[in-house]
Amino acid sequence: MGRKKSFNTDDVLSQIGQIFIKKGYNGTSLDDIVECTGLLRGSLYATFGSKQGMFISALKLSLERSNNQLKWGLLIVAMLEVTSRNKKVYDIVQAWYVEHQNEKIAEKIGLELLKHSGLIE
């Protein structure tokens, strides 16, 4: 009952993830998110609660889906800007790290950051 959502949450989270990767967590404004999703602030806050909620939802989805493009981008943004200030994000990233510790994870992270910076590829 009640009105139906006019958007697909997963598609929106993909757009939100992309803008967080492009501009960083603190570098992304609500206006940026409004612009890239086409939704208005009220809908975004009704769905995700806060900017941190938007980041957490995008990060979780990218890890569940193993969407590599979003996953690596959001992980390095989280590690640099969010992890140290948000326990929930720290726990998510830590759980992921524990699960992937055995692989050459440090080198992979470094390569992703080099890509992100535009220094390689």
Next chain:
Amino acid sequence: MGRKKSFNTDDVLSQIGQIFIKKGYNGTSLDDIVECTGLLRGSLYATFGSKQGMFISALKLSLERSNNQLKWGLLIVAMLEVTSRNKKVYDIVQAWYVEHQNEKIAEKIGLELLKHSGLIE
């Protein structure tokens, strides 16, 4: 001739570098820099010109000095938040990268980001 600076520029840049590492580039406000250096906005702007100027000066000094603690922290902040929006910073980081390409630099960067995030050490 004229009044002398009341502070040591290199010491101040070390303090500025530390706050940029702790809070990230976009996460660091001018008030943060005022607080951590003990200087006022006017002195900071008279010396460094802009927030970007403060970051560039701190980054350059850390690379010249090979101050590892600052160097790695500022490099990863630069790569994630600044490089893609500031040509000057991109060029500085690129010059550093070209010079260190032969070492296992990706792994080193990854380890530094893992440290920064609090996941290791």
Next chain:
DNA sequence: TATTTATTTGACTAAACGGTCAAGTAAATA
């Protein structure tokens, strides 16, 4: 069809943002 319930809309807010500048102060020169 009337009622209920959930979503959408966008104007609004208080706080924080990067940056400016005229006035005040101190050091060096003449």
Next chain:
DNA sequence: TATTTACTTGACCGTTTAGTCAAATAAATA
């Protein structure tokens, strides 16, 4: 000592920030 020059001070500015909310709208139920 008087003058010049550079640095310091902090109030101030317009803009942007994350977040709110009452009214409007649409879908489902009764």
